[in-house]
Amino acid sequence: MKVPVSALEGCLASFIAADERRTKASTQFFADTGLMAMLCRHDHVLWLVNMTTAGERQYYALVLIKMLFMNLPLSMTVGILYDIGCQLERCCQIWGFLEEFMARILFALVVFHAYGHQWPCQLVYHPHKCEGFGLSDGEGCERFWSAIKLLIPSMRVAGFYHWLFTIDTQVKHLDKKSFDMMGKWLQRKWLTCLERKIEAEEILNELGFEISLLENEWKQQVAAQTKPLAQQSKNIAIIAIKEILALYTAKKSFATELGGLDDQLISGAYEDDMSVEDVLAACKAIMKKQGVIDANIKTKKKRLGVKDQDDLRKLMGNKFLQLKLNARALKQRLRDHLRNRKFELERLERAYQQTTSNETKLHSHVQKQINRQQPTIARLAKKYNDMCYDMTKQIQEGKASGNSIAPVPINQEHLFALDVDEHESEIIPGWLGNENICEGITAMLIAKRCAEEMARIKQERTALQEWSREEWEAINMAIVMCEDEDIEHQLVIRKSRHLSLCAQWREQVSLIPDTYPMLKGWGPDIKDMDSV
Known part of the structure; x- marks a missing residue:
């Protein structure tokens, strides 16, 4: 695994979705207890499965992924963002689930839920730290649930087929609405990406570090902070x-x-x-x-x-030596927890500089998740202090060698103000002790994700224009060949609607360049689109 087992166990305990025994709805009163959805990055629903168990089971996610790959080319690699993507990949590797597709899957966490995971897990699975995910946040499901939550009261008393019809109708409506706004969506994504890329490049230019240096420091940070934590042992x-x-x-x-x-x-x-x-x-x-x-x-x-x-x-059987080594392992574990907390707090400091409601909500969520880890850190400090007192007692009773010195207990009142930037070696690495390098690593990762996002948006803009031209040709051909007046009337309505869409999209994506030279035009004549 890319992440230590201890970190994965911590993630497992933090999320309701990872606890299959957690009851969310009673099967005594409801045949279907919920829905699980798979959406594309444009927030279009691909598939929905109805849940029939009291808790969230992993096989719902597995069947959705399998259905996706059954409808994709064999050469396509897919990035999957899931609340507990780390746990899903772990189970797939242990039990051989999706074995035929694993070489083509990249797992990551959704952005909003990433800060509830352990820091080593965030280093590996946060989408903005993973190559290939661009600026995708993976929160399409949350936006989808927000859009259909108004159906909950009526669906509780509806019959199965009424329930199915209502959900299908709402999904089609949301997909149509999202499709009509595709040009606006691409425009918004492009401008946001461009702004963040310029900001990141300004920081990199100001700091003056070589990208190769920052990449090397980032690799060292990931390697150091994803190492298994020191363990205590009787032996x-x-x-x-x-x-x-x-x-x-x-x-x-x-x-x-x-x-x-x-x-x-x-x-x-x-x-x-x-x-x-x-x-x-x-x-x-x-x-x-x-x-x-x-x-x-x-x-x-x-x-x-x-x-x-x-x-x-x-x-071999020296009690003092056993206490000393266990205390050393516990202190290292405590230091790693405090250091991880420090890196998470840096995200909070950056969030303070933002003023949008989404960033404010994210700041509140991150602060809540960080505070959840404070009791664990306090317990480790108390346990370490108890070991220090035990070693002092051993020395006083003459059970330790004459030159033995007990370590100094930690002042728990100033626990979260401790300097944790020390390193096992005499030389402190740049990613740990140099604030400019830390800032440069963050800017480098953002710049890379922005470059990926811009390349993807260019491809999506090109695909949108190609589809529009082919659709326009298909509609005109269908009208020419149609012999039924009623169907022809519907085709004319569709042609008029498509003309409006083309005019709207053409204006909205005008700032986005094509990925490769292509035939000009969106299908309809420019004069027709201008008149609309």
Whole structure:
């Protein structure tokens, strides 16, 4: 998996949709308990499935995805945005669901729900951090539910066929309304994308960083913050000591091998198929490995807090050492949680600069999700402090070595003001300690998503014009060939409506360039469209 299991478990506990046992509607009173929909990025409903279970089951999403791929070319790759896209991909990989389509699927989270997920999950699955999703937000379903929620009171007492007819009629109405406004939709998306791209490029130019540097820092950040968190264990001290002893054994083995090679150089009697150059190269390789082993032993001993002359085997069951290593793992876990919270708060600071109602709503939602994580952080801090007090008690009772020092407990009143930008190595990476690089990474990601979005909008604008021209030709051909007056009358009405649409779309998408040179015109004559 791209994300640690601990982060996925946290996401699983945060969302009702991920809990299949959660009852949303009673099957005792309702045969159909809800709907699940699949929409395209233009908010057109593709398919609806009626739910017959009390909770939201994963197989509803799976059957919708399978239906989608049954109607797509074999070469097409699809990006799927879902409230719990991380959990869906996890189940597909574990249980082999959608196995024949997985190579052509990119999973991501919908924007509004992404901030309820763990930070490592956001790094990998947030659509504005994933390649290929552009500025799509995936919130079409929420807008669709908002549009049909007025039907809820009447549908509770309606019969099955009345219910089905009403839903179908409402969906057709919404699709028609959205289709008529397609030009306006493309125009709005284009102008928004252009504005955000210019803003991101201005930031990048002001900072002056090379894109390759920012890309490298971003890769390092993702790699560092999606590593599995340190775990506590009853046998953590025993495992750490065994690792050091194993390194000593390997070092001894290499020393023996190196001694044999030295003997060959001294005597001049080389083994079969070996020359003096081969022996020297083998000696150099072994000494390099010995250097790596020595560095690892030094690092591991430093973490244990033991000296070279200490007998490691005697420390196997040392209670103080176990507490120390567990406290270290807990402190690292606490630091990672605080660091993730810091990165999430940066999103809040950017939201304050926006004035639209959507951004205000998003700010409120993000603040709520961040506050939900504070009790977990406080519990980790309390547990760490308890371990510090236990180690102090061990030292006072003489159960620890004479030079042992207990770590200082954390002041919980200032817990969320701690500086968490320290790093395990002496050099703090740019993505963690350099605010300009952090700002540059954000601007780089926005600029890349804007470039993807603009390319996609150009293709959609071109497809819209091509379809309009083909539709106009088809309508005219149908009128010429029609022999029924009633049908001809309907075709004339459709021609008039299409003429109005062409005139409207042509004006609205005039700022958007084509993706490739194409025949000019939308089908109708320019004079006819101007007159409309």
